[in-house]
Amino acid sequence: GQNIDQPTEMTATEGAIVQINCTYQTSGFNGLFWYQQHAGEAPTFLSYNVLDGLEEKGRFSSFLSRSKGYSYLLLKELQMKDSASYLCAVRDEGRDDKIIFGKGTRLHILP
């Protein structure tokens, strides 16, 4: 079946580093997305990985291992405004190219 797993909640301290993991099982794979969503707002795009490896974008990096069905989002130098939900999503090419979202990880940043 199709499954995207990520931790429900995480807590980290301002200025620290946090890694949010995502594992997936889908019938096909054509890319993995990470989105940030503040409460009551629309998701905003953070990253898209289709090849194995690490992609860095400022304070945020995303890693993908297709053989392991695994990705992580790394957030450095955490700021209070990083308190949000982080959504992992997979484009499943084997299922009419549909996009499957995980339930999201709520990240709380403590001062």
Add this chain to the structure above:
Amino acid sequence: DSGVTQTPKHLITATGQRVTLRCSPRSGDLSVYWYQQSLDQGLQFLIQYYNGEERAKGNILERFSAQQFPDLHSELNLSSLELGDSALYFCASSSQGRDEQYFGPGTRLTVT
């Protein structure tokens, strides 16, 4: 501001009714996606259109339908509404259907 617009912002209606949600993608984007987000289900992909044609289908109920018009705006029609259809409905657009998606502000639907 993502450049994607959605109307209305809020909608309150009764069970059994029918509503239409509207989305205008960013200028130049050919793909439109519809999502439903409820508290217990997270973000659910409903359907994607590319340049007027259905491109991918998710867990969209038969009571729901969508279309994309020649000017690329899209409408999501929800009929025979049930209490469980109360949710935030997001539209997103992208330029090629495989790249990053830009989300609109959403329509909050409340079915009473």
